[in-house]
Amino acid sequence: MTYDLNEMAEHISTTHQNASTDFKQGAVRETESYRLHLPEQHTLPVVLSSPHSGNNYPESFIKGSKLDSHNLRRSEDSFVDELFQNAPKLGAPLLCALFPRAFVDANREPFELDPHMFEDELPSYVNTNSPRVAVGLGTIARNVTSETQIYKDKLTFAEAKDRIERFYWPYHQVLRQLVDTTKRKFGYCIMIDCHSMPKLTTQANDISSRSSSVHFVLGDRFGKACSRAVTKTVEDILEQNSYRVLNNNPYPGGFITQHYGEPALGINCLQIEISRTLYMDEDKIERRPDFDDIASLMDDIIFAVGSIEATALDY
Numbered sequence: 320m321t322y323d324l325n326e327m328a329e330h331i332s333t334t335h336q337n338a339s340t341d342f343k344q345g346a347v348r349e350t351e352s353y354r355l356h357l358p359e360q361h362t363l364p365v366v367l368s369s370p371h372s373g374n375n376y377p378e379s380f381i382k383g384s385k386l387d388s389h390n391l392r393r394s395e396d397s398f399v400d401e402l403f404q405n406a407p408k409l410g411a412p413l414l415c416a417l418f419p420r421a422f423v424d425a426n427r428e429p430f431e432l433d434p435h436m437f438e439d440e441l442p443s444y445v446n447t448n449s450p451r452v453a454v455g456l457g458t459i460a461r462n463v464t465s466e467t468q469i470y471k472d473k474l475t476f477a478e479a480k481d482r483i484e485r486f487y488w489p490y491h492q493v494l495r496q497l498v499d500t501t502k503r504k505f506g507y508c509i510m511i512d513c514h515s516m517p518k519l520t521t522q523a524n525d526i527s528s529r530s531s532s533v534h535f536v537l538g539d540r541f542g543k544a545c546s547r548a549v550t551k552t553v554e555d556i557l558e559q560n561s562y563r564v565l566n567n568n569p570y571p572g573g574f575i576t577q578h579y580g581e582p583a584l585g586i587n588c589l590q591i592e593i594s595r596t597l598y599m600d601e602d603k604i605e606r607r608p609d610f611d612d613i614a615s616l617m618d619d620i621i622f623a624v625g626s627i628e629a630t631a632l633d634y
Contacts, residue, residue: 342412342500351375352489354400354415355497362410363625364505366497367403368575369513370425370490371396373416380422384469389604394421394463396515397604399593402614403513409621412497416490421469423482424458425490426512426573430483431457438473458483498579498586507585507629509549511621512575516592517601519569534562534597538572538590544580545587546632552623553589560616587632591620 345359374395381388400415407413416425430445433452436459441447455461455468459479462468501508519533535557539545550566557564572580572590580588595601598613 342496345407349417350489351417352486353417353493355493356404356407356413356415358407358410358412360410361412361501361504363621364501364507364509365406365411365621365625366494366501366508366510367406367411367413367513367621368494368510369396369400369403369413369415370575371416371420371514372398372400373418373420375417376419376422383471385471386463386467386469390467391419391421391463391469392604393467393601394460395419395604396513397595398599398606398610399513399515401606402593402598402610402617403511403621405614405618406621409618409625411621411625412501414490414494414497416486418482418486421460421463423479423486424456424460425487426514426575427451427456427458428574429458429487429491432459432476432479433457433461436461436470436474437476437479439476441476458487494575494579502585505629507632508587509545509624509627510575510579510586510588511624512572512588512590514570514590514592515595515599516570517594518596519594521563521565531563532594532596533565534594535564536568536570536592537564537566538570538576538592539567539588540572540577540580541567544572544576544582545589546582548627548631548633549587549589549624552627553591553620556616556620556623582632585629585632589624 342357344357346357348355376388384391403413428446431449431452432441432445434441434447451457498508498510521531521533537550537553539550554564570592576588576590579586598607598610600607
C-alpha cells in the first residue's frame with residue numbers, strides 16, 4: 320500500500336491542516352514540528368530535507384519508555400541537519416524535523432502502524448502489513464533496534480493520531496510547498512533527503528566476500544525517484560574524495576524519496592545516507608573533530624547538484 324498524502328486530510332483534524340505558505344526570504348521559521356531555514360535568495364533548484372535529525376523528546380514519551388533518553392537517541396540521525404546547515408547560504412531551503420523519529424517517523428507513510436502496539440482497534444485505513452511495520456519501524460516505531468523495544472505499555476490510536484497531526488503532517492505539508500515552489504520557480508526541483516546510517520561494511524551486507532567500510536549509500540529507488548545525472552553527480556564527488564559509495568543497497572530510499580520523486584514531472588529526489596563513523600562518536604553521540612570536513616563536502620554536493628541544468632535531467 321502506498322498512502323496518498325493528498326487524501327491524508329480526510330483523517331486529520333481541521334485544526335492541523337493549514338500551514339502558512341508565506342516563505343519569507345532569509346527567514347527561519349520554527350514550530351513544534353520543524354525548523355525551516357530559507358535562503359536570502361533562492362538561487363538553486365534544490366530543497367533539502369532532514370526528517371530524522373530531530374531530538375526534542377517529550378518528557379511524557381521518555382517516561383513511557385523502557386529506554387533512557389541516551390538509548391532512545393540511537394535511532395536518531397544525529398547532527399545531520401548541521402552537516403547541511405550551509406544550504407541557505409548557498410541558495411537552497413533546508414527543512415529539519417525537530418521531533419525524533421522514535422516518537423513519530425516522517426519517512427514513513429502517515430499511518431503505518433503495528434496493531435500489537437495498541438490497546439484499541441485501528442481504523443481500516445491504517446497500513447498494518449508493511450515491511451517497516453513487520454520489523455518494528457512503522458510511523459510509530461516499536462523498536463529503536465531489533466532488540467530494544469521502546470514502550471512500557473500499549474498506546475491508544477488517539478495518541479498516534481495526535482502525533483501524526485501535530486508533527487508528521489505539518490512537516491510534509493511544508494515539504495510539499497517547498498518542492499512545488501521550487502519547481503514553479505525553476506521549472507524543476509532536486510530534493511536531497513538527508514540521513515545517516517550505522518557502520519556498514521560490504522561483507523556484512525553480502526556485497527562482497529571481503530570486508531570494506533561503506534561511507535555513503537545513495538538511494539534513488541533504483542532510478543525511479545530521480546535522474547541518473549543527479550545520482551552520478553553526487554557519486555562522482557564522493558568517489559573523487561576517496562569515499563566508498565553504494566547505490567540503493569541496502570537503502571534504496573524511504574517514503575519521502577518514493578513519494579516525492581517524480582522525475583518525469585521534473586521532481587527529482589535522492590536520499591543520501593552518511594556513515595556516522597565519518598563525523599560522530601556513535602556511543603557518546605558527539606561530533607568528531609573532522610565534522611567540519613564532512614560538512615564542507617556536503618556544501619560541494621549541494622552546489623554541484625544545484626548546478627545541474629534541466630536539459631541534463633535525462634528522464
